[in-house]
Amino acid sequence: MSEPIVSQGGLLGRFGVVVHGGAGNVKPERRAKHAEGCLRAARAGLEVLRQGGSALDAVERAARALEDDTLFNAGTGACLDEEGRVAHDASIMEGKGLAAGAVCDLRGFANPISIARAALDDGRHVLYASEGAARFARARGFVPVGDEALVTEAAREALATARQGAMPMGWAGNTIGAVALDGHGLLAAATSTGGVVNKRVGRVGDSPIIGAGTYADDEAGAVSTTGHGEGMIRLCIARTAAEHMRGGLAAEEAVRRSIEHLRGRIGSTGGAIAIDPRGHYGLSRSTASMSWAATWAEGEASGF
Numbered sequence: 001m002s003e004p005i006v007s008q009g010g011l012l013g014r015f016g017v018v019v020h021g022g023a024g025n026v027k028p029e030r031r032a033k034h035a036e037g038c039l040r041a042a043r044a045g046l047e048v049l050r051q052g053g054s055a056l057d058a059v060e061r062a063a064r065a066l067e068d069d070t071l072f073n074a075g076t077g078a079c080l081d082e083e084g085r086v087a088h089d090a091s092i093m094e095g096k097g098l099a100a101g102a103v104c105d106l107r108g109f110a111n112p113i114s115i116a117r118a119a120l121d122d123g124r125h126v127l128y129a130s131e132g133a134a135r136f137a138r139a140r141g142f143v144p145v146g147d148e149a150l151v152t153e154a155a156r157e158a159l160a161t162a163r164q165g166a167m168p169m170g171w172a173g174n175t176i177g178a179v180a181l182d183g184h185g186l187l188a189a190a191t192s193t194g195g196v197v198n199k200r201v202g203r204v205g206d207s208p209i210i211g212a213g214t215y216a217d218d219e220a221g222a223v224s225t226t227g228h229g230e231g232m233i234r235l236c237i238a239r240t241a242a243e244h245m246r247g248g249l250a251a252e253e254a255v256r257r258s259i260e261h262l263r264g265r266i267g268s269t270g271g272a273i274a275i276d277p278r279g280h281y282g283l284s285r286s287t288a289s290m291s292w293a294a295t296w297a298e299g300e301a302s303g304f
C-alpha cells in the first residue's frame with residue numbers, strides 16, 4: 001500500500017529559511033532527532049539573513065550544517081556506493097540572475113555544497129563531475145579528506161542491509177536541502193546528498209541536476225527535492241514545482257501537485273520543500289517521513 005501524500009505550509013513573511021532532511025522512512029522513534037537537526041540548520045540559515053546575508057548565503061549555511069550532521073545522507077555520514085565509498089552530489093541556485101553551480105560524483109570533500117557555491121561564483125560552468133569536480137575544488141582551496149572522515153558506522157550498516165536486498169524502499173533517505181527568501185525578495189535553493197545506498201559507481205541522482213533536485217527563480221519560487229532521484233530527473237520536479245508557483249499557486253499547493261504528479265505519472269516517491277515569492281512556504285511528501293524545519297523573523301516550525 002502506498003503512503004498518503006502529506007503536505008503542509010505557512011507564511012514566512014519578508015524573509016525565512018526552510019530545510020528538509022530527506023524524504024524516506026526514518027524509524028518513528030528517531031524522527032524527532034532528525035527534525036531537531038533540521039531546526040538547528042534552519043536557525044543557522046536564518047542567522048545569516050539576520051546579519052544581512054543573502055538567501056544564497058543562507059541556503060549554503062543551512063546545507064553545510066546538515067552536511068556536517070552525521071544523521072543525514074550528505075557530507076559526513078552520506079550513504080555508500082556498491083564499493084563502500086562516498087560519492088557526493090550537490091547543487092545551489094539563486095533566483096535573481098538564475099546563476100547555478102553543482103558537483104556530482106565528487107569524492108573526498110566534507111562540504112560539497114560549498115564547492116557547488118564556488119562553481120556558481122566562478123560562473124564559467126554549472127556542473128562539474130568526478131575527478132574534474134575534485135580538481136576544481138582543490139584549485140579553489142578546498143581541502144580533501146579521506147573516506148575515513150566521511151564514512152559513519154550507520155552508513156556501513158545501511159550498505160550491509162542493502163546488499164542483503166533488505167532496504168525498505170530500495171534507496172536511502174536523508175538527503176538534505178534548503179530554500180530561503182531574503183529581505184530583498186531574493187530566493188535561493190540548495191540540495192546535497194550521497195545519493196542512494198549501494199548505487200553503481202558513476203550513478204548520479206537528481207540532487208545536482210538543476211530543474212530536478214534544485215531550482216530558484218525570484219519570479220517563480222525556490223525548490224529543493226528529495227526522494228527517488230531517477231523519478232525526479234525524469235519529471236524535472238524542482239522546475240515543475242517552480243512553474244506551478246510562477247502560474248500563481250502558493251508553495252504548498254505547488255509541491256503537493258508535483259509530488260502527486262511524480263506518483264501518478266510514473267509511480268515514483270519523494271518529497272519537496274518550496275518558498276514562493278510572496279513568502280509562503282510549503283512541503284510535501286509521498287514517503288512515510290520527511291524531516292523539515294522553517295524559521296522566520298517571528299517564529300519557527302518543524303516536523304517529520
Ligand SMILES: NC(=O)C[C@H](N)C(=O)O
Pocket residue numbers: 022023073171172173174175193194195196204205206207225226227228229230232
Ligand atoms: N535520498 C534522496 O533524496 C536520494 C536522492 N534524491 C538521489 O536519488 O540521489
